[in-house]
Amino acid sequence: MLHGPYSAVDRDRPLIRLPFTSFAVATVLLPLTGLLACLFISLLYHYEDSTYTHCQVSNYLPSISSAISRVPERYIWRSCIGLHSAPRYLVSVAYFSFYRRRFDRKLPELVLSGLALLCSLAENSGLLMLTYVSSTETYDYHKKGFIVFVASSLLHMLITCRLWFVIKRHCLNPEEVTSYFWKLRLFLFNISCCGAAAYCFRRHNKFCEGGVYTAFAFFEYLVVFSNMAFHMTAFWDFGSKEVMVATLPEDKRY
Numbered sequence: 001m002l003h004g005p006y007s008a009v010d011r012d013r014p015l016i017r018l019p020f021t022s023f024a025v026a027t028v029l030l031p032l033t034g035l036l037a038c039l040f041i042s043l044l045y046h047y048e049d050s051t052y053t054h055c056q057v058s059n060y061l062p063s064i065s066s067a068i069s070r071v072p073e074r075y076i077w078r079s080c081i082g083l084h085s086a087p088r089y090l091v092s093v094a095y096f097s098f099y100r101r102r103f104d105r106k107l108p109e110l111v112l113s114g115l116a117l118l119c120s121l122a123e124n125s126g127l128l129m130l131t132y133v134s135s136t137e138t139y140d141y142h143k144k145g146f147i148v149f150v151a152s153s154l155l156h157m158l159i160t161c162r163l164w165f166v167i168k169r170h171c172l173n174p175e176e177v178t179s180y181f182w183k184l185r186l187f188l189f190n191i192s193c194c195g196a197a198a199y200c201f202r203r204h205n206k207f208c209e210g211g212v213y214t215a216f217a218f219f220e221y222l223v224v225f226s227n228m229a230f231h232m233t234a235f236w237d238f239g240s241k242e243v244m245v246a247t248l249p250e251d252k253r254y
Contacts (some may be wrong), residue, residue: 009181012103014244014245014246015245015246016243016245016246017242017243017245018236018242018243018244019222019241019242019243020235020238020239020240020241020242020243021179021235021236021239022131023087023231023243024091024231024234024235024238025058025232025235026087027084027087027088027091027231028228028232030035030061030080030081030083030084030229031080031084031228032225033062033080034076034077034079034081035067035077035080036236037069037072037076038067038068038071038076038077039062039067039221040078041073042062042066042067042070042073043062045113046062046070046073046156047243050062050066050067050069050070050213051065051066051211051248053204055138055205055208055213057208057209057210057211057212057213058210058211058214058215059210059211059213059214060211060214061213061214061217061218061221062217063213063216063217063220064131064217064220064221064224065134065135065142065146066135067247068131068134069134069136069226070136071138074078076136077131078131078132081121081127081131082128082130082131084126085182088120088231089121089125090121090243091234092117092120092121092124093117094179094238095116095117095120095234095237096114096116096117098115098237098238099113099116099163100113102167103166103194104161106166107164109166110161112159112162113163115155115159116156116159116160117161118161119152119153119155119156120152120156122148122152123148123149123153123156125148125151126146126147126148126149126150127145127147127149128145129141129144129145129148130142130145130146131151133145149170150194150223153190153227154191154194156187157183157187157190157230159229160183160187161180161183161184161187164179164180164183164184165180165184167180168180175236175239176236176237176238178236179233179236179237182229182236183230183233184231186226186229186230186233187230189222189226190227190230193220193222193223193226194219195218196215196219196222197216197219197220197223200213200215200216200219201213204216208229
């Protein structure tokens with residue numbers, strides 16, 4: 001899947017050879033570990049600042065934007081997302097190649113595959129934007145990055161579920177069936193949490209009720225965690241594959 005364009009005969013010994021399962025776990029653990037660390041540090045050392053709201057009502061949890069906007073949380077989050085972004089782009093392209101092979105003669109699914117690639121790239125780019133432009137620096141750009149991330153993420157999940165519904169109808173591989181059902185469950189859970197978070201955010205800004213922003217922050221965490229879990233289903237999709245970095249033989253370098 002992720003092997004280079006040369007056959008095993010034409011390659012030198014690989015520089016890096018990694019099972020895709022390990023690659024997928026590491027890719028998801030980077031943002032997960034970074035987010036948990038930022039939340040822990042914010043609650044422990046910056047509790048008053050991170051839970052402050054313009055309404056000045058009771059709030060017990062920081063939003064993600066607040067948790068990643070201070071020092072050292074800002075640098076922890078940026079480091080984890082920066083390291084995780086390149087593998088995420090690679091996985092986006094790998095999925096597109098996978099879909100092209102599965103839907104070689106099906107134009108509607110090929111079009112959806114291209115849209116899925118664009119949404120995946122936009123999702124990762126939106127995440128990078130909201131990460132490197134914090135809410136305390138330039139709020140408008142941070143907000144736009146967040147909107148791009150959430151919108152492209154939901155659309156990517158929807159398209160992916162549709163593509164895997166088609167795959168499920170024509171496959172006998174139990175891992176692919178399992179992958180589809182988990183994708184569908186996580187998408188439905190994610191969109192439900194998005195709706196709940198949006199409701200709480202609007203209610204907080206309109207009525208300034210105590211504890212409502214805490215509920216918003218909680219649902220926001222669930223949105224992000226379910227997003228990570230959705231991408232983790234690549235564990236089943238490419239479980240037998242390897243990520244390989246190799247060099248050309250000396251006599252084929254120009």
